[in-house]
Each structure stands twice: as structure tokens, then as C-alpha cells.
Amino acid sequence: MSAILEVEGLAVRFGPTQAVRHAHFTVHQGETxxxxxESGCGKSVTSLAIMxxxxxxxxxxxxxIVFAGEDxxxxxxxxxxxxxxxxxxxxxxxxxxSLNPSYTIGSQLTEVLRRHRSVSQAEAExxxxxxxxxxxITAPAMRLRQYxxxxxxxxxxxxxxxxxxxxxxxxxxxxxxxTALDVTVQAQILRLLAELKQELGLGxxxxxxxxGIVARxxxxxxxxxxxxxxxxxxxxxxxxxxxxxYTRGLMDCVPVPGKIKAGEPLGSIPGTVPVMKDGFQGxxxxxxxASATDACTRDVxxxxxxxxxxxxxxxxxxxxxxxA
Amino acid sequence: MPRLTxxxxxxxxxxxxxxxxxxxxxxxxxxxxxxxxxxxxxLIPPVWMEGGSxxxxxxxxxxxxxxxxxxxxxxxxxxxxxxxxxxTSGVIGxxxxxxxxxxxxxxxxxxxxxxxxxxSIPVVLVALAVVGLIGSSxxxxxxxxxxxxxxxxxxxxxxxxxxxxxxDYVNAAWCSGSSPLAIMRDExxxxxxxxxxxxxxxxxxxxxxxxxxxxxxxxGVPPPLxxxxxxxxxxxxxxxxxxxxxxIPGLALFTLVLGINLVGDGLRRAFGTQVIK
Amino acid sequence: MITFILRRTCLALVVVLxxxxxxxxxTRLSGDLAIxxxxxxxTQADVEVIRKAYGLDRPVLVQFYDWTRLxxxxxFGSSFFFKDKVAxxxxxxxxxxLSLGFVGLALALSxxxxxxxxxxxxxxxxxxxxxxxxxxxxxxxxxxWLGLLLMIVFGLQLGWLPISGTGSxxxxxxxxxxxxxxxxxxLTRLMRSGMIDALSSDYIRTARAKGLSRSSIIFKHAxxxxxxPVVSIAAVQLGFMLGGSIVIETVFALHGVGYLAWExxxxxxxxxVQAVVLVLASLYIGLTLVSDILxxxxxxxxxxx
Numbered sequence: 009m010s011a012i013l014e015v016e017g018l019a020v021r022f023g024p025t026q027a028v029r030h031a032h033f034t035v036h037q038g039e040t041x042x043x044x045x046e047s048g049c050g051k052s053v054t055s056l057a058i059m060x061x062x063x064x065x066x067x068x069x070x071x072x073i074v075f076a077g078e079d080x081x082x083x084x085x086x087x088x089x090x091x092x093x094x095x096x097x098x099x100x101x102x103x104x105x106s107l108n109p110s111y112t113i114g115s116q117l118t119e120v121l122r123r124h125r126s127v128s129q130a131e132a133e134x135x136x137x138x139x140x141x142x143x144x145i146t147a148p149a150m151r152l153r154q155y156x157x158x159x160x161x162x163x164x165x166x167x168x169x170x171x172x173x174x175x176x177x178x179x180x181x182x183x184x185x186x187t188a189l190d191v192t193v194q195a196q197i198l199r200l201l202a203e204l205k206q207e208l209g210l211g212x213x214x215x216x217x218x219x220g221i222v223a224r225x226x227x228x229x230x231x232x233x234x235x236x237x238x239x240x241x242x243x244x245x246x247x248x249x250x251x252x253x254y255t256r257g258l259m260d261c262v263p264v265p266g267k268i269k270a271g272e273p274l275g276s277i278p279g280t281v282p283v284m285k286d287g288f289q290g291x292x293x294x295x296x297x298a299s300a301t302d303a304c305t306r307d308v309x310x311x312x313x314x315x316x317x318x319x320x321x322x323x324x325x326x327x328x329x330x331x332a
Numbered sequence: 333m334p335r336l337t338x339x340x341x342x343x344x345x346x347x348x349x350x351x352x353x354x355x356x357x358x359x360x361x362x363x364x365x366x367x368x369x370x371x372x373x374x375l376i377p378p379v380w381m382e383g384g385s386x387x388x389x390x391x392x393x394x395x396x397x398x399x400x401x402x403x404x405x406x407x408x409x410x411x412x413x414x415x416x417x418x419x420t421s422g423v424i425g426x427x428x429x430x431x432x433x434x435x436x437x438x439x440x441x442x443x444x445x446x447x448x449x450x451x452s453i454p455v456v457l458v459a460l461a462v463v464g465l466i467g468s469s470x471x472x473x474x475x476x477x478x479x480x481x482x483x484x485x486x487x488x489x490x491x492x493x494x495x496x497x498x499x500d501y502v503n504a505a506w507c508s509g510s511s512p513l514a515i516m517r518d519e520x521x522x523x524x525x526x527x528x529x530x531x532x533x534x535x536x537x538x539x540x541x542x543x544x545x546x547x548x549x550x551x552g553v554p555p556p557l558x559x560x561x562x563x564x565x566x567x568x569x570x571x572x573x574x575x576x577x578x579x580i581p582g583l584a585l586f587t588l589v590l591g592i593n594l595v596g597d598g599l600r601r602a603f604g605t606q607v608i609k
Numbered sequence: 610m611i612t613f614i615l616r617r618t619c620l621a622l623v624v625v626l627x628x629x630x631x632x633x634x635x636t637r638l639s640g641d642l643a644i645x646x647x648x649x650x651x652t653q654a655d656v657e658v659i660r661k662a663y664g665l666d667r668p669v670l671v672q673f674y675d676w677t678r679l680x681x682x683x684x685f686g687s688s689f690f691f692k693d694k695v696a697x698x699x700x701x702x703x704x705x706x707l708s709l710g711f712v713g714l715a716l717a718l719s720x721x722x723x724x725x726x727x728x729x730x731x732x733x734x735x736x737x738x739x740x741x742x743x744x745x746x747x748x749x750x751x752x753x754w755l756g757l758l759l760m761i762v763f764g765l766q767l768g769w770l771p772i773s774g775t776g777s778x779x780x781x782x783x784x785x786x787x788x789x790x791x792x793x794x795x796l797t798r799l800m801r802s803g804m805i806d807a808l809s810s811d812y813i814r815t816a817r818a819k820g821l822s823r824s825s826i827i828f829k830h831a832x833x834x835x836x837x838p839v840v841s842i843a844a845v846q847l848g849f850m851l852g853g854s855i856v857i858e859t860v861f862a863l864h865g866v867g868y869l870a871w872e873x874x875x876x877x878x879x880x881x882v883q884a885v886v887l888v889l890a891s892l893y894i895g896l897t898l899v900s901d902i903l904x905x906x907x908x909x910x911x912x913x914x
């Protein structure tokens with residue numbers, strides 16, 4: 009499977025604040041790569057940065073952003089416009105506000121296809137209806153003429169997915185696509201995304217804060233903390249042998265029925281995510297880490313635990329329980 | 333539009349300050365009587381123009397009265413009317429707005445209805461009609477404008493009261509047994525005061541402009557009181573030859589209103605940009 | 610939607626009735642109407658004759674009922690001064706006022722819309738600050754003074770435009786500009802804030818993620834939503850302009866309804882004054898109704914099931 013997206017050394021700042029300090033990951037075709045982390049760790053900003061959709065005061069820097077073999081880092085706005093919606097698509101967290109309230113579903117769907125391909129309105133509508141049916145929207149012909157406010161959140165998110173797929177993209181970036189939805193709908197959407205990934209050979213970059221979702225859908229995971237990818241690896245490896253103290257802490261936070269005992273406190277990581285300013289050195293997690301030492305104030309090395317399993321830590325945990 | 337800088341607020345404050353001082357002390361210091369006519373010295377141009385003299389720095393009007401003195405006196409009239417009108421309209425509008433916002437229901441419906449009716453009335457026309465039918469006087473102008481210009485006070489007071497009414501500290505006051513009047517006085521009014529202050533400035537400016545329009549049409553402040561609007565009206569007949577006769581009071585009006593608006597804008601930014609639609 | 614329109618229309622009618630009452634009360638403010646009509650120096654007998662002739666000896670409520678009844682059919686009585694039916698007078702002068710209003714609104718929109726959009730696109734740059742300054746200047750400018758200034762510059766010194774009367778379209782240019790100035794500050798502000806809100810919304814982020822062109826995003830997506838409140842406020846502004854036309858019509862000697870009102874006030878011609886207040890208020894009320902309906906039509910969320 010070829011790599012559809014390779015990111016190395018991505019940094020984003022808004023004025024003096026570093027939202028992303030060092031992000032690196034690779035998404036392969038037919039694979040779901042999850043970026044997981046707490047709020048404020050920079051994962052959403054990372055996804056926007058790839059598409060170059062940052063707010064006006066955001067600045068992006070990277071060693072490498074390669075999409076389908078092309079270096080898109082230096083692409084102009086116009087060049088990016090050609091790719092967005094076309095070969096690389098994105099769906100967002102809030103389906104309630106992500107659609108234009110003044111235009112019909114149909115017009116918003118056909119618009120993206122007609123922007124990137126020369127097709128007639130009728131052809132575009134036909135494809136829109138086919139996609140809507142595929143993503144589980146009933147009565148697609150009627151939906152074409154409806155307005156966003158007439159649809160529920162789950163339906164709107166399906167519309168967003170259909171819209172993203174109109175031009176048969178190679179990469180789908182999904183920024184917390186299920187966070188704002190009911191639990192039952194969440195499961196349906198995730199299943200839909202998994203099916204589509206298989207069918208279309210899509211690469212999916214899924215941003216989430218929910219480890220449960222990661223466990224369920226991810227082929228590969230990158231854990232972000234304070235703007236850095238501090239650990240990444242195949243899902244099975246990461247869950248079996250989490251190497252970074254933060255990752256361990258995250259796993260411990262999730263109560264597993266059967267494993268926790270009544271009367272024992274639930275796991276938590278003391279402290280909060282710091283705001284990163286210029287000139288910060290060393291490991292950002294050291295203020296909350298039980299195994300922090302002086303070495304952690306200096307630049308942190310990247311260790312390779314096993315194939316595809318990297319961790320950014322001075323004291324990674326190499327097997328369950330022991331510290332290096 | 334909250335992007336004018338601190339500088340504009342200071343400028344506005346400066347303008348208003350200068351006009352205030354000029355209004356209070358100017359007519360004394362100028363050495364002339366605003367009402368003393370001298371038919372031998374009519375329409376003397378300002379000192380910087382040909383034919384001007386230092387005796388009358390801004391020249392004289394068509395009845396030989398010193399223009400500068402009249403201008404300074406006119407500042408008094410404008411400010412006086414502006415402030416008094418706003419006090420009247422402010423009391424009326426705020427009361428209505430707070431009542432409507434606080435009680436909601438039927439009372440609020442009534443308040444909204446009153447506001448709608450008031451907005452439908454062509455203000456300048458009605459003010460003119462009242463003054464025209466009863467006779468012009470300073471008091472009447474203030475009363476009429478005060479009874480007509482309360483709508484923005486009511487709208488803002490109502491909207492802000494509604495926002496505050498459901499907040500926790502108001503509920504706490506309810507629970508501790510305060511009477512509605514006490515709550516309105518102690519909890520609500522202090523917290524809507526900042527918004528009302530902004531409305532005050534805008535309304536003072538509006539009142540000054542309206543009074544000028546009324547006086548311009550001869551149905552505002554009665555002559556020989558030197559309202560700026562009246563001065564412009566009196567100078568209209570000569571404006572093609574001596575444009576300064578209307579330029580000077582007009583500029584004075586414009587500058588004062590601009591200054592007040594700048595202050596209001598600065599206040600709005602200082603108190604936070606909670607936009608009330 | 611239909612119920613919404615019906616309800617708003619009923620409310621509008623009630624407001625009209627209230628304004629009718631106010632207009633009636635307005636003209637009775639000066640005390641004994643008969644004396645005012647008769648004028649100074651008239652005898653008691655003269656006053657009595659006038660009182661009988663104009664039906665002023667009847668109880669006030671009867672007079673009010675009579676006037677209201679007739680007014681609802683469009684009969685506002687006869688003018689004391691012009692010796693003509695009030696309704697006719699108003700009908701003759703209405704085209705001038707309406708033309709002036711439309712010219713003013715058209716000018717205002719053609720300036721505020723682009724200005725507001727540009728201010729939003731270049732938020733906090735010199736373009737934005739200049740536009741704000743212009744709006745502030747427009748708000749502080751006394752309209753009658755601006756009219757006189759324009760007269761001096763364009764009428765006298767440059768000789769481009771006529772300074773009074775109603776001969777041709779040129780007569781409406783300067784008054785139209787002055788009228789536009791009263792609406793430009795508010796409309797520009799509204800367009801600007803609407804565009805800023807629209808451009809920072811989630812659906813614009815989606816549009817950008819779809820790779821749509823910049824002009825498509827600004828004009829097709831953002832403007833469509835930002836313009837809704839501007840359009841409906843424009844209708845209300847037209848109402849204000851029609852109501853406030855009296856000053857400008859007097860300055861430029863345009864024989865519209867405002868000028869008629871002005872003449873009637875100075876001559877104590879009560880029937881005309883009453884009727885003009887009512888007509889202008891009704892126009893305003895009608896326009897606010899139109900504004901609400903436009904708002905509902907343009908926003909699909911309000912069109913509602």
C-alpha cells in the first residue's frame with residue numbers, strides 16, 4: 009500500500025503561541041490513521057494545516073508535506089484549491105453549522121463536483137443521489153431539494169461525507185466527525201467510514217479524543233500532546249505496549265469493566281496541558297510525568313520500539329511495568 | 333464599528349471638552365453681547381478674509397451681531413437641549429424597557445407595541461407640527477424631543493434587562509425576598525448602566541441634530557436665540573455671496589456631533605462589545 | 610408562513626389605528642382649533658361660525674370617529690388653505706417623495722454594500738478604517754447643511770446641477786445624495802458585520818475545504834447570508850427616508866409630501882397635517898411589514914414548514 013500522505017516536521021503558530029510544534033505521520037491508502045489527544049493538543053490544527061485552511065494569523069512550517077507523491081507544502085492558494093474537495097477532502101465536527109443554510113443540499117453537493125469536473129447539472133445530481141444512497145440517506149431525490157435545517161445531525165454528517173466523496177478523493181480527513189452526534193449514530197457513521205475505506209481504497213486521517221474510537225477503527229495511531237506527536241504505531245502494538253508515560257496514563261484513564269475494582273479511584277493524569285510559547289525546550293509532559301528527570305528538560309530523542317512504533321521520550325516504558 | 337483607535341476616543345473627548353468650555357465661558361469672554369445689533373456693521377466677514385477686522389473675529393451677521401459670540405452662545409443651546417432631552421427620553425425609555433424586559437408577558441407586549449408605534453411616527457414631522465401648533469420655545473422643544481426620542485433607550489434597556497433577568501445573582505436576590513423594585517434598582521440598573529451610557533451619547537448627538545433641523549425650519553428655538561440651526565437658516569439668504577455665514581455654524585454642529593459620536597464609540601468599546609441587535 | 614404574514618398584518622393595522630389617534634390628538638394640542646383657524650383679530654362670532662362650519666362643535670369622540678371612518682376610505686377631508694381635497698393634494702405630491710426615497714435608497718445601497726463588503730474582506734486595514742471614518746462623518750453631518758453645501762458647490766460654483774424644483778432627473782441628484790447619507794452609515798455597518806460573521810462561519814470553512822474559488826466563496830456563499838438583514842433593514846430605512854423627507858424637500862424646494870406638510874404646518878392647515886402624519890406612518894408600517902416578509906422569504910430557516 010502506498011503512502012497517500014506523508015507529514016514530517018509540521019509546525020503551526022498563531023502569533024507567539026505554538027499550536028503544533030512537531031507533527032509527523034504517514035497515512036497509507038486503504039488505511040485509517042488516527043490522531044488522538046486531549047483538547048488543546050493541536051490535532052485539529054494539524055488537520056487544517058495539511059489542507060492549508062488555517063485562520064489568517066496562522067503560520068505553517070514543515071519539513072515535508074507530501075500528498076500522493078507531490079510536495080504540496082509550497083503550493084499556492086490556487087493550486088491547493090484544485091486539490092481540495094477533489095483529491096483531498098475534509099469533514100468537520102459540527103454538522104449542524106457546516107452546511108450553508110441558504111442553499112439546498114442538492115446544490116451544495118453538485119457544486120463541488122461541477123467545480124472540479126466538467127459535468128452537467130443532471131449528471132452531478134445523479135451522482136449526488138447515488139452517493140447519498142450509498143451513505144445511507146433515504147429518499148435522496150427528495151433530499152436534493154431540502155435545506156440543511158430540515159435534516160437531523162446524523163443525516164447532515166452523512167451529507168458531509170457524501171459531499172466529501174463526490175470527486176472520489178484519495179484522502180479523507182475527518183476532524184472529530186462523531187463527537188457532536190448521538191452514540192448510536194456515532195457507531196453507524198464509523199461503520200460507514202470503514203466500509204467506504206475498503207470499497208474506495210481511501211486513506212483516512214481521523215482526528216479524535218476518544219480512545220474507544222481509536223481502538224475500533226484505527227489501523228495506525230499517533231498520540232499528540234502539547235503540539236507534538238509523542239508516540240505512534242500500529243493500533244495493536246500501541247494498545248498492548250504503550251511506551252510513553254502519557255499514553256499509559258491515557259489508557260489508565262479509560263475504565264474497563266471487569267478490570268477496575270469498586271472503591272478504587274479512577275485513573276487520571278494530574279495537571280493540565282500547558283500552552284506552548286516560543287523557545288520551549290525539552291519534553292512538554294515532564295510537569296505531569298512520574299518518571300521525569302533532569303534529562304527531560306533537554307531535547308527529546310525519538311526511540312524506535314519496533315517496526316512502525318516510535319516514541320518521543322527519554323524514559324519510554326519498554327515492557328509492562330518496568331521503566332528504562 | 334469597534335476599530336477606531338484610542339486616539340479617536342481621545343479626540344472626541346477633546347472636542348466635547350472644548351465645546352463645553354467654550355459654551356460655559358465663551359460668551360462672557362468674547363467681549364460682545366450675542367443679541368446686540370449694529371446695523372452699521374452688517375455682514376462683516378471673518379478676520380482672515382478681506383474686509384475682516386479683529387474687532388469681530390468671526391465677523392457679524394445680517395443684523396450686525398458678533399458672530400463669534402453668537403456661535404459660542406449657540407453651543408450652550410445645543411448642549412443644553414441635548415442633555416435635557418436625553419434626561420427626559422432616558423427616563424421614559426429606560427423605565428419602559430426595564431419594565432418590559434423584567435416582567436415579560438403582557439407588559440412586555442405592551443412595551444413592544446408602544447415602541448413599534450413610536451418608531452412608525454415621522455419624528456421630525458410630528459415635532460414640527462407640535463411646535464408649529466403651540467408656538468416655539470426652548471422648553472417646548474426639549475419636551476417634544478424628550479417625549480419622542482426614547483425608543484432606543486427602551487430597546488436597549490429591554491434587551492439588556494432580559495439578558496440579565498435570568499442570571500444567577502438576580503435569582504439570588506429574588507430568593508432573599510427583595511421586592512421587584514429593589515431588584516430593578518439594585519441588580520438590573522447598575523448592570524445595564526454601561527450600555528445606557530453609550531445610548532446616551534448617541535441620543536445627545538441625535539437630539540442636537542434634530543433641534544438644529546427644527547430651528548433651521550423656523551420651528552425650533554425661537555429667535556433671537558442663536559441656535560446654530562437658526563443661524564444657518566438666517567444665513568441661507570446670503571450663502572451664495574458669503575458662504576462663511578453657513579459654513580461656520582455648520583462646521584460647529586458637525587464637529588460637536590462627531591465628537592460626541594466618537595466618545596460614544598469609545599465607550600462602547602471600553603464596555604465590551606456585547607452587541608444588542 | 611401564511612399565519613406569520615397574517616399576524617404581522619393584524620399588528621400593523623392596530624399600530625395604524627393607534628397612530629391615527631395620535632395624529633388626531635396632535636392637531637388638537639393647541640387648544641381651541643376654531644380660534645387658531647379663525648386667526649388673530651377675529652371676533653367671537655367669527656369663531657362660532659368657523660366652529661360650526663368645520664364641525665368642531667361636536668364632541669371630540671364624534672369628531673374622531675368621523676375622521677377615522679372617512680380616513681379609512683381614503684377621504685381625509687378638505688384642506689383649509691388649498692381649497693382642495695387633502696387626498697388629492699397628497700396623491701399629487703406623493704410621486705415626488707417616492708422618487709426621492711427610491712433615488713436615495715438606490716444611492717445608499719450602491720455605496721454601502723460594496724463599502725461594507727470591502728471593509729469585511731480587509732478587516733482592520735486602512736480600507737476598513739477609512740470606511741469607518743466615512744460612516745462617522747456621514748452620521749455627524751446635519752442633512753440640511755450638507756444640502757446647502759452641495760448647492761453651493763455643485764449648483765452655484767460648478768453649475769452642474771439645478772438647486773431647486775422638480776423639472777428633471779437632475780433635480781433629484783443632490784437631494785438624493787443628502788438622503789443617502791442618512792442611511793449609509795447604518796447600512797455599511799450592517800453589511801460589514803454580516804460579512805465578517807459569515808466569513809468566519811463553519812459553512813465557509815466547508816466551502817474552502819471543497820476547493821471553491823475565492824469569488825464563489827465571497828459572493829455566492831457568504832454574501833447570500835450576510836445580505837439578508839441588510840435587505841430587510843433597507844426597506845425600513847426607506848420608511849425612515851420617506852418620513853424624514855420634510856427637511857430635504859424644504860431645502861431643495863421639491864414639492865413632495867414633506868414640503869406639503871411643511872406648508873400646512875405654517876398655515877395651521879390641520880386636516881393636511883393629520884393626514885400626512887397618518888400617510889407617512891402607514892408607509893413606514895407597511896415597509897416594516899415588507900421587511901419582515903422579505904426576511905422570512907430570504908432565509909430558508911424562516912420559510913418554515
